[in-house]
Amino acid sequence: MKIVVQVRLFPDASQEAALRDTLHLCNEAANVVSGEAYRFRVFGKQALQRLTYGRLKGMGLSAQPAIHVARKVAGSYATVKANIRAGNLGKPGSERRRKAEGKPVGFRRDAAQPFDDRCLSWQIPDRTVSIWTVRGRSGRIPFRCSDAQYAMLSAHRRGESDLVCRDGEWYLYATCDIGDVEVKEPDGFLGVDLGIANIATTNDGTRHSGRGLNRVRHRNQRLRAKLQRIGTKSAKRLLKVRRRKEARFAADTNHRIAKQIVIEAERTGRGVALENLTGIRDRVRLRKPQRVTLHSWAFHQLGAFVAYKATRSGVAVVYVDPAYTSQACSACGHVAKANRPNQSTFRCTSCSFAEHADVNAARNIATRGVADWAAVSLPNAA
Structure with missing residues (x-):
């Protein structure tokens, strides 16, 4: 089974600028690929890669990031299609479904970007990582995690890692492949x-x-409504701070x-x-x-x-x-x-x-x- 381990990165100012430029370029490229996919109705990973690879390279992406951008777009369209099949976007003709089907999938400037081991290397004993950026290799960026997460990374990290920027903080979501545990025959x-x-x-x-969870939710709901009514800069700042709490x-x-x-x-x-x-x-x-x-x-x-x-x-x-x-x-x-x-x-x-x-x-x-x-x-x- 696969487990995702989240670690926090601590880049210096130049490394952070390079990471931010990289995310922005990758997601700008993803929007270009999404438009092409929607225009030509090409949604398969390989077909979309063949259609857009040259253009992605021309935008400044190296080979592996360009491939991952195309795959990310294909995966997004596959998710939309799966949601439509499952009925999660409403019945045919509903407003929500029309919105989903009537325009290309869009990507935020800071949306997550996957990297594989060809463009992201872990130095786990030193607790650092090196990442490809549009300015070249980032150099060693320190990361921090709990002891349990460190043990998981050391023993089981495999495959891709997603670079994420959230509220100005940088994270890597690393995939760990743990061997399947044999399911015991249940006694009831x-x-x-x-x-x-x-x-x-x-x-x-x-x-x-x-009761406790609902009490917290109702209190947060009342506070959000109050802050939205006030609408001042400080109220909006507080809303932003509390949004994931x-x-x-x-x-x-x-x-x-x-x-x-x-x-x-x-x-x-x-x-x-x-x-x-x-x-x-x-x-x-x-x-x-x-x-x-x-x-x-x-x-x-x-x-x-x-x-x-x-x-x-x-x-x-x-x-x-x-x-x-x-x-x-x-x-x-x-x-x-x-x-x-x-x-x-x-x-x-x-x-x-x-x-x-x-x-x-x-x-x-x-x-x-x-x-x-x-x-x-x-x-x-x-």
Whole structure:
């Protein structure tokens, strides 16, 4: 499996100027390639490279950066096409889809640029890197990272690294290729119900409350609205400083929750069963006050964190159909809307079984996880 390790660069003034010029030129070139791709309807990596390579070289890019620019553009169009197929950009004729299909993909001046080992070399023992720039080799640029990240880079770094400038700070996102861990045969599944009131609930009864996260989001939402109304330079400066604070807080919360879930599954020899929530934002209909909460809810991120941590630990992961998990009784299987008199209560109208609604849903998810795993593994066993 592949893991991305982020390290921070500390270039001097001349190195920073060279890096900035390089990013600007690469993304200017990417916009040129994107226009050509859109004009001639050429989106394949090799075909786009053949179409634009000479022009990219004429703009001042050397061979490998020119190739990576063409590949970056091709990858962006592949992402747009995949989103259209998945329905993420709306139905044919919708305004959002028309915008996506009606113009070339654009690249910001400081958008990330990939480099391979031919134009970026790591001196890991010295904690420095050397990068190709439009002004020649940058010389050794110091980088810093945690001890765990350093160990990961030393043992597993492979392939490309992305150069990123974010809020005036420079980073490299290095790809580390870790050998696959054999998935252990699970003795049952730990069902995980993802929600808003409770971010995650397991069928063991553990509930990770979303109250604190939602409180932070609502406070940030009110503060953003207030600063936007004020509109002064200092207010805009404060908005810029705070813009990623909530995302970092949510990611840290999701990391901690995912770690606890995977540790518990590994300790008990179980797999993890998650709901397949693809397209939930398009399916769910909510009142206006609830929409902000749903659309800022990082359930996909939490699910991704659980999946990759489980993969690294050899814990099996299955995705189950979430239909009626919140309305079905985990004791007798009876399905009815009336089983959920309110958000937190489940009371079966058939057998009178009562439980916290999220715990009951997690039990249903765990049961479906066992069934889905059996359906996949038994044919292989035969």
